[in-house]
Amino acid sequence: GDSVTQMEGPVTLSEEAFLTINCTYTATGYPSLFWYVQYPGEGLQLLLKATKADDKGSNKGFEATYRKETTSFHLEKGSVQVSDSAVYFCALSDQKTSGSRLTFGEGTQLTVNP
């Protein structure tokens, strides 16, 4: 079945550091890929998405590129801020094999220190 694997966490960075959170997936169809974020005390919200190979999703300085050849969707940000501290979830949705439900990775806790 479909699955998503995220890098082991938690991740602690200093403000203005470069961020990468790795995400790889397994899917038999052609999934759409998402990054969702959960800020402290808040609900899950979409950060960015990409729906086909080589697409780049971007939002709030974060970027991720859909790489079909490596089955990856790594999240990057050039300069993190304290306000980026949150839990980040990589997810996929594969209409052909599992409809529109989301399959999530384990989540990565990011803490950014001033």
Next chain:
Amino acid sequence: GAGVSQSPSNKVTEKGKDVELRCDPISGHTALYWYRQSLGQGLEFLIYFQGNSAPDKSGLPSDRFSAERTGGSVSTLTIQRTQQEDSAVYLCASSPGGHAVDEQFFGPGTRLTVL
């Protein structure tokens, strides 16, 4: 506009009792999803509604779990004879059309604690 709302925000119950969790999706969204977030299992899919029908119930962990949706809007997740392993945050999400490319909008969740 209003987002997805869920009630109650917190529920503490005793083992063996039944509980009902409610979800109000964004108006006009035809698709509604229930997920569960727990420390040991991460975020798991439970059930998907398109309108009032549930074409995908594959994530419900046992026959103690059931859900319904009425009027293409409000949904209720019912857990019968609750067990301690049911303790988790239950999340509801809705999307405009239920397509794989659609963003799902999540509610704040109901934290269920089974004593």
